[in-house]
Structures are given as structure tokens and as C-alpha cells.
Amino acid sequence: MATIQEKQQILIEEFAFFDEWMDKYNHIIEMGKSLPMLPENKKNNDLLVPGCQSKVWLHAEQHEDKIIFSADADAIIAKGIVAMLIDVFSNQPAQEVAAAELKFLEDIGLKDHLSPTRANGLMSMVKQMKYYALAFSA
Amino acid sequence: MAFDVHDIREQFPILNQKVHGKPLVYFDNAATAQKPIAVIKAISDYYLNYNANVHRGVHTLSQRATDAMESVREQVRAHLNAAEAAEIIFTRGITDSINAIAYGLSNTVQKGQNVVITAMEHHSNIVPWQMLCERTGAELRHLPMDEHGELILDRLEVVIDQNTAIVAFNHISNTLGTINPVQKIISQAKKVGAWTLVDGAQSGPHTVVDVQSWDVDFFTLSSHKMYGPTGLGILYGKRERLEAIAPYQGGGEMISTVTLEKSTYAGLPHKFEAGTPHVEGIIGFGAALKFINEIGIESISAHEQSLLEYATKECSGIKGFRVIGNSKNKASVLSFVIDGVHPYDLGVLLDQQGIAVRTGQHCTQPIMDAFCIEGTVRASFAMYNTFEEIDSFISGLKKAVSMLL
Numbered sequence: 001m002a003t004i005q006e007k008q009q010i011l012i013e014e015f016a017f018f019d020e021w022m023d024k025y026n027h028i029i030e031m032g033k034s035l036p037m038l039p040e041n042k043k044n045n046d047l048l049v050p051g052c053q054s055k056v057w058l059h060a061e062q063h064e065d066k067i068i069f070s071a072d073a074d075a076i077i078a079k080g081i082v083a084m085l086i087d088v089f090s091n092q093p094a095q096e097v098a099a100a101e102l103k104f105l106e107d108i109g110l111k112d113h114l115s116p117t118r119a120n121g122l123m124s125m126v127k128q129m130k131y132y133a134l135a136f137s138a
Numbered sequence: 139m140a141f142d143v144h145d146i147r148e149q150f151p152i153l154n155q156k157v158h159g160k161p162l163v164y165f166d167n168a169a170t171a172q173k174p175i176a177v178i179k180a181i182s183d184y185y186l187n188y189n190a191n192v193h194r195g196v197h198t199l200s201q202r203a204t205d206a207m208e209s210v211r212e213q214v215r216a217h218l219n220a221a222e223a224a225e226i227i228f229t230r231g232i233t234d235s236i237n238a239i240a241y242g243l244s245n246t247v248q249k250g251q252n253v254v255i256t257a258m259e260h261h262s263n264i265v266p267w268q269m270l271c272e273r274t275g276a277e278l279r280h281l282p283m284d285e286h287g288e289l290i291l292d293r294l295e296v297v298i299d300q301n302t303a304i305v306a307f308n309h310i311s312n313t314l315g316t317i318n319p320v321q322k323i324i325s326q327a328k329k330v331g332a333w334t335l336v337d338g339a340q341s342g343p344h345t346v347v348d349v350q351s352w353d354v355d356f357f358t359l360s361s362h363k364m365y366g367p368t369g370l371g372i373l374y375g376k377r378e379r380l381e382a383i384a385p386y387q388g389g390g391e392m393i394s395t396v397t398l399e400k401s402t403y404a405g406l407p408h409k410f411e412a413g414t415p416h417v418e419g420i421i422g423f424g425a426a427l428k429f430i431n432e433i434g435i436e437s438i439s440a441h442e443q444s445l446l447e448y449a450t451k452e453c454s455g456i457k458g459f460r461v462i463g464n465s466k467n468k469a470s471v472l473s474f475v476i477d478g479v480h481p482y483d484l485g486v487l488l489d490q491q492g493i494a495v496r497t498g499q500h501c502t503q504p505i506m507d508a509f510c511i512e513g514t515v516r517a518s519f520a521m522y523n524t525f526e527e528i529d530s531f532i533s534g535l536k537k538a539v540s541m542l543l
Binding site for chain 2: 021022025026053054074075076077078118
């Protein structure tokens with residue numbers, strides 16, 4: 001099982017492959033499309049990530065010492081972004097998620113590329129995942 | 139003067155730039171319009187040559203600034219065909235204008251009366267009236283609309299009744315583009331003795347308005363949607379109405395005498411203009427009005443209308459495309475959804491291709507609820523937009539949809 005660091009490195013290399021932002025977005029969208037949907041009954045307001053322009057539902061559960069995330073979003077780009085985060089964070093020890101430094105968002109340039117409101121939404125997703133991780137590692 | 143969109147574009151240097159490596163296509167005009175050189179020059183000329191506070195000094199610069207500001211008041215009067223310049227109030231914007239009236243009516247509107255708006259108002263023509271109703275105990279009603287985004291006029295006589303204090307509605311919907319039948323609504327209000335306020339946020343840049351022939355009590359405009367500076371609104375009010383209501387802000391400029399115990403208010407228009415006004419904005423707006431009128435609002439509107447028709451026709455070929463708001467009488471706003479695609483995603487991918495549109499609820503959450511949608515993509519056109527830009531928009535849209543679906 002790859003570590004959080006290794007997962008990030010894989011993403012960075014994947015994105016380095018594309019020169020054009022439209023192609024990078026296309027990749028994000030494909031990741032969004034391949035993320036399994038949450039069942040409708042799980043998409044309740046308690047799971048909504050605050051501060052996102054579109055609706056993003058984030059669910060976390062603990063499996064032994066690992067934290068398992070699942071998520072959905074009503075907009076596909078938001079879903080693609082949360083899919084990347086899940087790729088990096090899910091199925092990792094909760095303590096490591098809580099302590100992890102996320103460098104891939106900056107390395108692939110996504111954080112700078114998003115408008116400020118969307119970048120805030122992205123940071124809210126990260127924050128929410130870390131909250132869950134903290135709660136589970138306590 | 140013949141309408142030449144390429145000559146017009148030269149007056150808007152901001153349009154000549156690339157966004158994400160693609161030529162900018164600016165279709166967010168219903169949010170704010172770009173400013174022509176004449177407006178930018180008028181503002182810098184003010185700061186370079188005659189910046190001073192108005193109405194106070196006897197010195198020359200103050201006199202020049204005051205004259206410039208007052209001549210814009212006269213220009214606005216002529217533009218709206220108001221009876222006198224004192225009926226033209228400079229405010230901070232449409233929101234400020236509507237709040238001034240809604241607050242001013244706090245002592246006159248009573249429990250048992252009602253305030254009427256429509257189902258297609260933006261939040262700034264909803265919330266101030268909700269607040270007025272909370273303060274006074276009056277009832278807030280609305281005139282409903284149908285699935286095309288047209289007001290249901292058969293309901294006029296039911297909704298507006300003997301107890302209606304004021305009817306406040308937009309001339310043109312920012313979300314749907316619907317042009318509302320102003321005179322019909324005003325005449326029903328008059329029949330029962332209700333006051334009227336028309337929100338001209340979207341009509342200012344597109345249509346000729348004659349407040350006297352409408353016989354409207356209050357009318358409000360936004361400078362920045364009319365190619366003028368931000369932070370400035372116009373509030374027209376009939377003299378007798380403005381005299382009857384209380385000012386909502388106290389301060390300098392709006393008083394005639396002040397003692398520590400009591401002040402008396404100045405006459406119109408100053409009673410509603412507390413504090414130092416937005417002088418540069420007013421002067422810039424004067425230049426914007428002159429610019430619009432030299433081109434001619436009818437020519438502008440005809441150009442925008444053909445853009446709207448072209449865009450609507452071209453878009454309708456896109457699978458799952460649905461116009462939100464297909465009133466027979468429509469201004470240059472194309473609001474739409476595409477089945478299975480979120481408006482935000484379209485907004486992001488259009489932006490990547492240099493195309494600026496608005497996505498979301500457009501400050502009209504009740505309209506979104508009425509159509510059971512999360513939001514729309516809105517392309518809105520102005521005098522400087524071209525058919526070629528619509529072609530870029532259509533191909534950008536198709537590309538985005540093919541990526542998203």
C-alpha cells in the first residue's frame with residue numbers, strides 16, 4: 001500500500017503529463033466520474049462540507065487503524081477534486097492523515113489555478129478530512 | 139451615428155486581452171458592464187484637475203466639482219424625463235435606493251396593509267421589503283409567474299388590493315431577461331392608490347425610460363451596469379413622495395439647521411444625500427450616459443436583441459439545452475441549464491476558454507426554487523459583444539459539455 005507521500009507523487013506525475021489546463025481539468029473530471037457515487041440516503045446535510053460553492057458530501061469511517069473516506073458532489077469538477085483527496089487520504093492511518101502535509105495541490109498548480117472561492121472550497125474539503133482523522137486518532 | 143460594434147469595442151480597452159491564453163469573451167454584463175475610455179478619462183480628469191468636496195467651499199475647485207456633479211443630476215433628469223433635477227437622488231446603488239424607500243416608509247406603512255413584489259425579484263428587492271414588513275406588521279405578497287418566466291397578470295387585481303401600500307418590481311429580470319409590463323402593473327397600483335417602485339437595474343442599459351409617462355413614484359438605476367463606475371445608484375422619486383417620507387441616513391449635507399438638540403432637514407435632493415457624495419462616480423456616470431446616448435439606446439438594444447436571438451438559436455442545437463425564462467418580451471439575457479451538467483462546471487470550463495459568464499443563482503434564490511434548479515449559466519450581452527464572440531461561446535460550450543457528459 002502506497003503511503004500518503006507516494007500517492008501525492010503519483011498524482012503530481014500524472015498531472016505533469018498535461019500542458020494545457022483544459023487537459024488537466026479533463027483528468028480531474030475523469031477522476032470525478034470514476035469515484036463511486038454515494039447512495040442517496042447518505043447524501044444528507046450533516047455530511048455537506050461547509051464553504052463549497054457546489055454541494056460536496058464527505059463520509060468517513062474507521063476500519064481497524066485506517067480511515068476510509070467516501071464522497072460525492074453535485075458538480076463533477078468538485079467531485080474530481082474530492083476524488084483526488086480520497087485517493088491520497090483514504091485507507092491510510094488516521095494519525096498520518098491528520099499530520100499529513102499536502103504538497104500536491106500546490107505542485108500541480110491547482111490551488112493557484114482555482115478562483116479564491118473555489119480554492120476556499122478545496123481547503124474546506126481538506127480541513128474536513130483532517131477533522132475526521134483527528135477525531136478517529138484521538 | 140451608425141452602429142459599428144468594432145468602433146465601439148475600441149472604446150473598451152479591457153476587452154482586448156487574453157484570459158488563459160484565449161481572447162476574452164465578456165458575457166457577464168448583467169452583473170457589471172465594462173467602462174469606456176470616456177468614463178475612465180472623466181474620472182481621472184476630476185482627480186487630476188478639480189477634486190474638491192462639493193457644496194461647501196466657496197473656492198473655485200469646489201465650485202467646479204459641484205457644477206460638474208449638478209450637471210450630471212440634470213443629465214439624469216433629462217435621461218429619465220423627470221420633472222425636475224431635485225427628484226434625482228444619488229445613492230450607493232440599487233440596493234441602497236430600495237432600502238432608502240423601504241426604510242422611509244417605516245412610519246407610514248401599517249399593520250393591515252400589504253407590500254407587493256413579484257416572484258422574479260433579486261434579493262435586494264425582496265429583503266428590504268421583508269424588513270419593512272417585520273418592522274410594521276404589514277404583509278408581504280408577491281405576484282406569481284408562469285413556467286416561461288412571465289408574470290401572471292390575471293392575478294394583478296387579486297394581489298394588489300385596497301390595502302396595498304406599495305408595489306415594487308423589476309422592469310427586467312436579471313435572471314430570466316423578462317421585460318415586465320410596467321404600465322399595466324402601475325395602472326393597477328394607481329387604481330387602488332398604492333405607490334410604485336420600479337427597479338431598473340437591468341433596463342437602464344437597454345431601454346428608454348420615461349418616468350413621467352409611466353407615472354411611477356420611484357425608479358432606480360445602477361451606474362455600473364450602465365458602463366459607469368461602481369458604487370453609484372440613482373433614485374428617482376416624485377417630489378411629493380420624496381417629501382412625504384423620512385430620510386434614512388442622517389449626517390452632513392442633508393440638514394438645513396443643526397443644534398445639539400434638533401435638526402431640520404434640507405430640501406430635495408439633499409435630504410437623501412447624507413455625507414460626501416460619490417463625486418468621481420457621479421462624474422463618471424455623466425460620461426457613461428453621454429456615451430450611451432451618443433450611440434443611441436435604441437441601436438444598442440437592437441444590436442443586443444439580435445445577439446440574443448442568434449445565441450438562443452445556436453444554443454438550442456446543444457443536446458439537453460434548456461432556456462430558463464422564455465418570455466416573449468425579453469432583454470439580452472440568456473439563462474440556461476444543460477441536462478446532467480452542473481452550472482459551476484460549465485462556468486469553470488468556459489472560463490478556461492476565456493469566456494466569462496455568470497453561474498449560480500444570480501441572487502434570485504426564489505426563481506431557482508420556482509424552476510426547481512440549483513442554478514443556471516447566464517450569458518448576458520452588451521453593446522460591445524459580437525456574433526463572432528457568440529460563435530466562440532457556442533464552441534466553448536460544446537467542448538465543455540463533451541468533457542462533462
